[in-house]
Amino acid sequence: MTDFLGGRPSSTLGSSSYRPGLTPASLDDVFPGFVVAALREGLQSVGNRMRRFVHPDALLIAAETRTSSPVRLLRDTETLQSPGAAGLYPAGEGAGYAGGIVSAALDGARIAERIVAGP
Numbered sequence: 001m002t003d004f005l006g007g008r009p010s011s012t013l014g015s016s017s018y019r020p021g022l023t024p025a026s027l028d029d030v031f032p033g034f035v036v037a038a039l040r041e042g043l044q045s046v047g048n049r050m051r052r053f054v055h056p057d058a059l060l061i062a063a064e065t066r067t068s069s070p071v072r073l074l075r076d077t078e079t080l081q082s083p084g085a086a087g088l089y090p091a092g093e094g095a096g097y098a099g100g101i102v103s104a105a106l107d108g109a110r111i112a113e114r115i116v117a118g119p
């Protein structure tokens with residue numbers, strides 16, 4: 001973070017629990033200019049109000065490009081089951097019915113209620 005805010009490319013990185021591993025890179029080469037400008041302004045603004053937020057050990061891990069499934073499994077609107085496999089209830093993000101934690105939870109709850117209600 002300190003390199004990013006100082007406009008310097010990082011040559012080394014501190015330790016991280018991010019299991020795929022990290023490679024130093026300049027976010028200026030990853031995002032368009034208006035995005036890095038907004039990121040710098042936002043991070044600095046929070047750093048001005050929150051002590052130690054801009055910390056030499058803080059790592060910026062990017063880019064997260066997709067969080068939602070690009071496909072949607074078919075499911076009957078009444079039974080919520082797959083039309084091709086009775087008893088299979090496509091649900092949540094992987095099946096294409098959610099795009100985040102809350103929508104995945106709500107979709108799961110809806111499926112559970114439908115199963116409890118019976119055929």
Ligand SMILES: Cc1cc2nc3c(=O)[nH]c(=O)nc-3n(C[C@H](O)[C@H](O)[C@H](O)COP(=O)(O)OP(=O)(O)OC[C@H]3O[C@@H](n4cnc5c(N)ncnc54)[C@H](O)[C@@H]3O)c2cc1C
Pocket residue numbers: 064067091092093094098099100101102104105
């Ligand atoms: C890096 C990242 C950041 C995110 N940040 C946010 C955020 O800030 N806010 C937000 O709202 N959402 C965020 N999301 C999205 C959110 O995590 C998902 O939308 C949500 O977890 C989907 O819930 P789910 O139950 O549908 O799927 P999952 O949480 O993926 O659960 C699927 C489960 O099925 C299990 N499974 C898979 N295959 C099998 C199998 N064959 N047999 C048995 N079990 C199996 C998996 O082990 C897993 O436990 C983020 C996602 C990622 C990747």
